[in-house]
Amino acid sequence: MSESYEATLYDGLSAAGRACVAAPTINALEIRFPDGDVISWPYATLALVSDEGDGNRVVLAPGRDADERLTATGPGVFRAMLAVVPSLGDQQPTRGYRMAALTAGAIVAVLALVWAGYPLIKDGLVAVFPAAWSNRIGAEMVNDEAMFDKPCTGAAGLAALDDLAERLSEGAGLRQPITVHVRAGDEVNAFAATGGHVVLLDGLIQQAATPDEVAGVLAHEIGHVKHRHPLKRLIDVAGIQLIVTGISGDVGAVGTMVLMLNYGRRDEAQADSAALELLDKAGIRANGLADFFDRMAEKQKDRINFTGFLRTHPPLADRSALMHGHKPPGATRPALTDQQWKDVRAVCQPVRE
Amino acid sequence: MSEVLEARIDAPQPDRLKAGGDGGNLLAIHLMGLLLTLVTLGIYRFWWRTNVRRYLWSSLSYKGDPFEYTGRGLELFVGFLIVLVLVVAPLMGVYFFGYYLLKSGDLLVGGTIMGGTYLVMFALFGAAIYRVMTYRLSRTKWRGIRAALGGSAFKYTGLYMLSLLLQVLTVGLATPFVTIMVYRYILNNVWFGSGRLTFDADWKPLFKYYIGPGILRLVALVIMGFAIYQINQASGQGDAAERAAVLQGLGTIGIGLLVLLMSAIAMYWYWAAVIRTIFAGMEFEGVRFAAPVTGGRYAKFMIVNFLLVVFTQYIAYPWVQLRILRFAASNIEIHGEPDFTKISQNTALQPRFGEGLGEAFL
Incomplete structure (x- = not known):
């Protein structure tokens, strides 16, 4: 069984939070309150809201358009959550330096292609104009x-x-x-x-x-x-x-x-x-x-x-x-x-x- | 001694925003945006902008919870198309109709129509600024609660035109008054959930920061106007004389530009004073703010930003964007804490489309 994390739930109706514990289960994230209440957010619709940052915080929502937010904290919680719910990984907006270098290369390639192909395109256009x-x-x-x-x-x-x-x-x-x-x-x-x-x-x-x-x-x-x-x-x-x-x-x-x-x-x-x-x-x-x-x-x-x-x-x-x-x-x-x-x-x- | 110490302990420490973010990650977002924008002949631009904003918003947090940007690229794109079809195209049609009348000899009606379209464009520019702010705030969330900008773009446009008129009539001297007037309208319409920001400030203390750069700018304009007059005077006096006059005129224009640059740098002290005034004048549900930024630090911050962008040919731009967040985080003090249980979701105030008008004009 996975670990559980200290968390705060914001219900989307008020800016005041409720302390809780976030516990990943097989196909849903369980949010357990001290008074015994339990809310369950299915992984299928779970949305990642925050970036990795220092890795010790993750903000989740029960769906892309939902107003509820869960802020879980703890050492390495961001990666841990991504490991449990792989679909969250695809939602990460950031891609790092390697991606920056690859993209820069692709931009240069596109420009070079246009540069080289342009005279041909132009001659073709002139011929059929x-x-x-x-x-x-x-x-x-x-x-x-x-x-x-x-x-x-x-x-x-x-x-x-x-x-x-x-x-x-x-x-x-x-x-x-x-x-x-x-x-x-x-x-x-x-x-x-x-x-x-x-x-x-x-x-x-x-x-x-x-x-x-x-x-x-x-x-x-x-x-x-x-x-x-x-x-x-x-x-x-x-x-x-x-x-x-x-x-x-x-x-x-x-x-x-x-x-x-x-x-x-x-x-x-x-x-x-x-x-x-x-x-x-x-x-x-x-x-x-x-x-x-x-x-x-x-x-x-x-x-x-x-x-x-x-x-x-x-x-x-x-x-x-x-x-x-x-x-x-x-x-x-x-x-x-x-x-x-x-x-x-x-x-x-x-x-x- | 112990009294002083106690007083210091008793005085509550101001809260601050926390800025994070990684320039390399943001650079990757920018480069990917540029690549796809090139490949799609510009259409991806809206999604590029959205991805950058999402990163920037999420790099700023308050009380451990990050801000969120919930806008979508599609919204911006649709807004752009709507404005293109409903505003830009008709306006151009009317303009060319006026042009046609003018050309076919109806100077009065044609000229009035053309002048009218220019006026409408000016007004739309003001409305566009407000629409952009409205959209961005409505797509900003914290702890799942939306921010919003109330008020009306129409009223703001009136204020915008009035400020331009005042500034022209007073050769710029009305700037401090106008600055506070415009911010008073905007800031008093800012909402976070059911909580409303209020703002008031006196413009007069700002005047002493404005007068120096304001006068410098006038001097620069006079110098450059004089240089152009000199060049004009020399025309038709033979090639050699003309050449000498042009060279001398260029020198004078150079001096004018130098004075203009000095004025621009001196304006940083003015803007630092504006920032201090604005944050001191805001209140949100019992929370007060302060931004004790000095002119010198603000000038250094802005000039370094400028140099970073220029000397790296925009490669350092992502780092500059994050620098701005860090500057805001380290300079804005938040005194007190609102009663969060009293701040609930605001269900009104939701624009449906993007910044269309802003797309067309800004």
Whole structure:
């Protein structure tokens, strides 16, 4: 027969206890009071309430939702009770250092698996992503008024840019034709969204000295489209969002910050070399893009560039050197006619006024 | 001499809570929670939190009997879903409706609707704080008897908005008044079984602890505002001048941040005074409390906690959680003992779902 232990019973109705003795029997815990009363708690429903602590105390309840509590004390009572009622062992919430180490290992393994499997998942998603969705998402992105200024509507200028885009993307194997959008604003920048949507900011057109420069930038953005970088970036952001939301519980939107993120070095290099190829095929001098990089580098010199630390772009000088060193394989002709260039420069005229 | 000795023997020793727990065990609970949360894309989070609370509650005991946390992960999860569907989604719908009106030219109605949703969100934040406290207390047991928080989240929200308004209007100087006002509402609604906690305290003695850090914070804000003004002034004066102004402005902002840090550290003395005031002002069924914690010890305690978490990249977090329990146990004095036979189970005051609102906002 097992030992019995000094205990106090709380009846779940009052915070005052009754001294008793807890005696384990074959299939129930007997609670015996000095006046001869006996209560019996079957092991089948017995619940463990306390942790091991120093091992000299155990708190039990007759069921998981019951209010009654029995606090038994005595040397080693916690382990002794677990030995008598093995089902209590499963209820122990604590698992110790060994478990901590094993779990840490499992976390690392899961992360490594995700890390290794992610590129495969991403490529698979890119391959099956419906073109119609890409197009709709891209259209949403470039129409986000919170991010961009007003759209520019100079019809002749837009037509000239569409012609240029068509000339550049000929034979590039794009799934969808390029749609060029121009937005007002002084910033010198351009973006590629999914579905072949490309945005040029008016600031870029105004800063460009020749149509070849605009053609170079456009070719670079088409290069991003060709390698499907916008969709890949979208998937990256959605993945990060999923993880962040999962862990923190923040329900935020992915939004158009996708466009604002810089591409990685490798993506930029890919877009640059695609741009060279496209420019060659279209018979446009690559020097335009090189000149553009030079001027950007010059402008950045005297500026404290807060985003500079974060930028993963390859240095402009390196990219410019690559372009300058490039010899066009055949005859070249200007990217735009004089009239077209005039139209393009005036594409934002109505909005500006 | 003997009189003094006798007096000391006669003065009843205060009772204390006892804190236990083992950091390694708690770490195991945390790691398992993290692992399953990753694997379930976040859903396990609610069960993780529940397991941690169960461990922490049970690591604290009074008169040899441990506290218990009886909440369930499922309750938190269901509460979260309910709030998502009934509160967050409609609110976002109304917000975007306002946005749509604004965009289609109806500035007045659209703007009012959008401003209104912001106000509602603010109010919900206050309500969420109270709901969280209500839930946790209702899931706290000792000797099988439940604790509870009465009062209404609605009234608390009113107080919460009023305190924010007062603090803004007085550039923070109303903080001691507001602190006591808010605690007065919360603590007077705390129940343990049929026993009720009462609390009253005067906010004025707290003011002298607040004035120093309060002024330091204002000074820091003025310094940083001035730096931003300087940077703005220099824009358009040429790249070199702009660069110099920006560098100088950054330096000034750095000084401002330093003053802000000093203010934050000085606030520990204020919070220590708040703790002392609050425990001295509480009474439970004839039992009085005290927490004679000094500003210096409180500051050291908090700064060590912060450093432990930062320098171990959260690995020491379980130990910090247990440190907090130990700090509470060693600093809270319980004078006297309630008549336990008079404390019975309270059958009212039981929220059914989890902290949903808190899940969404906190």
